[in-house]
Amino acid sequence: MVEGRDRVAVVTGGTRGIGAAIVRHLLGQGYRVATCGRSAPEAPIAADGREADFDACDIRDAEAVGRWIAAVAARHGRIDLVVNNAGGSPPADAATASPRFSERILHLNLLAPLHVSQAALPHLRAVGGSIVNIASVSAVRPSPGTAVYGAAKAGLVSLTTSLAQEWGPQVRVNAIIVGLIETETAEMTYGTGQAQQRIAASLPLRRMGRGEDVAEAVAFLASPAAAYISGARLEVHGGGERPLFLEIVKENAGAVG
Template sequence: MSNAAERVVVVTGAGSGIGAAVAHRFAAEGATVVVVGRTREKLEGTAAAAPAGGSVLVRTADLTVPEEAEALIASTVAELGRLDVLVNNAGAPSFGTVEAVAPDAWRAVMAVNLDAVYHTSRAAVRHLRATRGCIVNVGSVSGLGGDYGMAAYDAAKGAVVNLTRAMALDHAPEVRVNAVHPGFTLNTGITAGLTADMPVVQSFAGRIPFGRAAEPEEIAGVVAFLAGPDARYVTGAQIPVDGGLGAATGQPRVDV
């Protein structure tokens, strides 16, 4: 595995939240980070706020389109000479039961949360094989269990879980593939503007053994571990970063 200061890292969905935090973490370690998304202004904000250490390059692409995913990876390797880490973070929430979600909305959720992972990984694998690099997929606790009223999102994130396992098997030992599954996290696209004292946040926090929501930087730390040398024998892993939420049965706390 390359020295951190030599690595080229592509982070999708990097305009804000977890993606921006991941990009900043790799930049602080000295990597060259390519931040990808649909909105240049947001990506430029991520680049401008990056800590000293590495360099951050902005690229716009719609990764639900296979040709754009292929062009992104090809141009990155052509310009920078290599690819060491792909972080598939791009995604978007969706609400509704199967009865309420229209077919076109269902397809759109799958395109953003699942198809983009497939397209970008497919384009990247051969380049990662050359560097013995890795893929880290950012899933969700919603892929490890069900939510009320989030049928399409849960289905897409559940598929990311098993896609991660399949890729880990298919591409070992040259390319490691793992997934991080955040729980309720503040300062992301869906939680922008929420603060810890708001009733909705307190409702989530009341279910979490840590008693609070996560911050994007806490997710980024686990992504960085999986992409680093200390995880060189880890592949196919599904790591929840949820403050202990998944350890519970869902029954209420009873003090005895």
């Protein structure tokens, strides 16, 4: 088995939030990690006295992605793991979202992971590596207000299963369905601290997820323990969101008749 210090991971969008947690966790496991973004972080992403490489790269640009992956492979001699983490979307009314907006969301959340995976494929095949795509609960339930994002993430889940079929046995490809996660921008997504507490209380595990929860799942899927797992979607969502109708029923109990 390859020693931890000899494994190389590529993580897109690894400078903040879930991505930074994944980078730090992989560094702690002995990986050499390369990440990217459109602008450098204020401080290097580090763990256990080791730092991740950072390169500026717009992953929506397939040619730029090719140059970045080639540079990482030249620098480190191999690529064992690709984590397609970069993504997201601001809220947008589906009725009025501009074509340019929708295209950019699709490029970031669906096409960019494909570009990165294609560029890294020869290196992954050479070492029997794996790809982990970071998807979302928006892929598997309605996503009002971020409809194009949900559609893109659903496409990413479908892409995962197709690539697992096409690229096996040399390369395993899996997806993580990420639930409601606390990050440094949680207030922008979930509202006030009180609102976040109510959301956490509504989940079966009585808390929102953390970046480390997703990072642990990534490390598992990349490990020998997952050697026979490919084309899978691992749900990291604390048991899932409680259906709204149950709350309505509870609030109106006894009102019938």
